[in-house]
Amino acid sequence: NAGVTQTPKFQVLKTGQSMTLQCAQDMNHEYMSWYRQDPGMGLRLIHYSVGAGITDQGEVPNGYNVSRSTTEDFPLRLLSAAPSQTSVYFCASSPWDIRTGELFFGEGSRLTVL
Amino acid sequence: RKEVEQDPGPFNVPEGATVAFNCTYSNSASQSFFWYRQDCRKEPKLLMSVYSSGNEDGRFTAQLNRASQYISLLIRDSKLSDSATYLCVVKAETGNQFYFGTGTSLTVIP
Numbered sequence A: 001n002a003g004v005t006q007t008p009k010f011q012v013l014k015t016g017q018s019m020t021l022q023c024a025q026d027m028n029h030e031y032m033s034w035y036r037q038d039p040g041m042g043l044r045l046i047h048y049s050v051g052a053g054i055t056d057q058g059e060v061p062n063g064y065n066v067s068r069s070t071t072e073d074f075p076l077r078l079l080s081a082a083p084s085q086t087s088v089y090f091c092a093s094s095p096w097d098i099r100t101g102e103l104f105f106g107e108g109s110r111l112t113v114l
Numbered sequence B: 001r002k003e004v005e006q007d008p009g010p011f012n013v014p015e016g017a018t019v020a021f022n023c024t025y026s027n028s029a030s031q032s033f034f035w036y037r038q039d040c041r042k043e044p045k046l047l048m049s050v051y052s053s054g055n056e057d058g059r060f061t062a063q064l065n066r067a068s069q070y071i072s073l074l075i076r077d078s079k080l081s082d083s084a085t086y087l088c089v090v091k092a093e094t095g096n097q098f099y100f101g102t103g104t105s106l107t108v109i110p
Helices: none
Strands: A004-007 A010-013 A019-025 A031-038 A042-051 A054-057 A064-066 A076-078 A087-094 A109-113 B004-006 B011-014 B019-025 B030-038 B044-050 B055-057 B060-065 B070-075 B084-092 B098-100 B104-109
Touching (some): A019 A031, A019 A087, A042 A064, B004 B084, B011 B019, B030 B060, B030 B070
Antiparallel strands (some): A004 A019, A019 A076, A031 A087, A042 A054, A064 A076, B004 B019, B055 B060, B084 B098
């Protein structure tokens, strides 16, 4: 039972490089989201999507792009990496009725920008 | 002002102790409340939802005080396996954003 799968688990980038963090879920969840987690800051929402073709910004969207071409996939793109983007990134999905609160998280992607 | 504030701890308690965590939220329109658990270097997982009347799940009891915009989690008879970070989460009725607290660290000592 795969659930939410994130790749890569670890990545080191140089300032200015671009990359994509992949996220896939096999639970047919409409809602998908990306968070970053930094010490002392908690989890902060970057972008989210309530269905294929629909995306919206969260608290900290600057420097990141997303797209949702299928229900299963929700990639996060860093266009020009900066040291401030060093963080742990989590993808999470949920059934459409997100009032239930069950966010299912991937295992996380640890990104270091030098 | 942060949407959700928690005492970061750390809380170090002996096995068998009772420990309580508190959380406050700033948006009075918040309608859904949750506690998540996060083990070291792992992803968060839902521990329990928090209902208006309070709710219990085994050794865990969650309470909500809407007037004071305050949520609590009580853990009775602490086990070594309860060692983790506990995240308070709130969501407004409208919009699609969950707001996470910074988490409270708990270590249960043998």
